[in-house]
Amino acid sequence: MSSIQVRAEKHVTPELVDAAAALISQLSSSARPPTADEWAEIMTCPVTTFFVARADDKIVGMVTLLLVRISTGLRAILEDLVVLASHRQRGIGEMLLQAALAHSRSAGARTLDFTSRPSRTDASRLYHRVGFEPRDTRVYRYLLDRNG
Ligand SMILES: CC(C)(COP(=O)(O)OP(=O)(O)OC[C@H]1O[C@@H](n2cnc3c(N)ncnc32)[C@H](O)[C@@H]1OP(=O)(O)O)[C@@H](O)C(=O)NCCC(=O)NCCS
Numbered sequence: 001m002s003s004i005q006v007r008a009e010k011h012v013t014p015e016l017v018d019a020a021a022a023l024i025s026q027l028s029s030s031a032r033p034p035t036a037d038e039w040a041e042i043m044t045c046p047v048t049t050f051f052v053a054r055a056d057d058k059i060v061g062m063v064t065l066l067l068v069r070i071s072t073g074l075r076a077i078l079e080d081l082v083v084l085a086s087h088r089q090r091g092i093g094e095m096l097l098q099a100a101l102a103h104s105r106s107a108g109a110r111t112l113d114f115t116s117r118p119s120r121t122d123a124s125r126l127y128h129r130v131g132f133e134p135r136d137t138r139v140y141r142y143l144l145d146r147n148g
Pocket residue numbers: 026027080081082083084087088089090091092093094095115116117120122123124125126129
């Protein structure tokens with residue numbers, strides 16, 4: 001098996017823009033991938049840590065961690081976990097989660113939260129295995145472009 005490295009990525013490169021677009025197409029049928037300028041915004045945002053997984057020096061997975069201080073403490077929120085279909089079931093998803101957990105812990109967060117649709121059964125098994133537990137809560141969304 002090829003060696004896999006996970007690290008926080010700080011630089012926007014054409015490779016990153018293209019690889020992330022391929023990953024986003026496997027995560028969402030509706031999301032438009034960021035432009036290079038939008039990636040620069042992501043990389044320089046103090047709230048955001050963007051982790052990538054590389055296998056044989058190729059980007060094969062990613063996850064975005066948000067760390068933000070609010071009135072009730074430091075919140076850690078995970079978004080957009082995805083591994084290329086060709087590279088799944090090799091432990092890369094778990095490595096990305098562990099990197100986000102370690103970073104959140106060392107930043108002083110007490111919890112790490114995310115949302116995930118029940119239909120994402122592969123993701124659900126992974127989250128349970130790593131130790132995440134479902135919370136009894138609701139997610140609300142207001143469609144800004146449809147409501148005004
Ligand atoms: C969810 C997702 C990120 C998981 O990524 P992954 O890299 O396949 O995750 P892992 O390899 O760590 O774990 C997946 C399975 O492979 C198994 N596995 C891990 N290493 C393995 C190895 N070396 N050999 C064989 N199996 C292995 C794990 O035990 C796990 O098994 P399970 O599904 O029976 O629990 C990936 O399926 C994905 O990108 N899905 C589409 C996007 C998505 O749903 N994202 C989540 C949004 S909330």
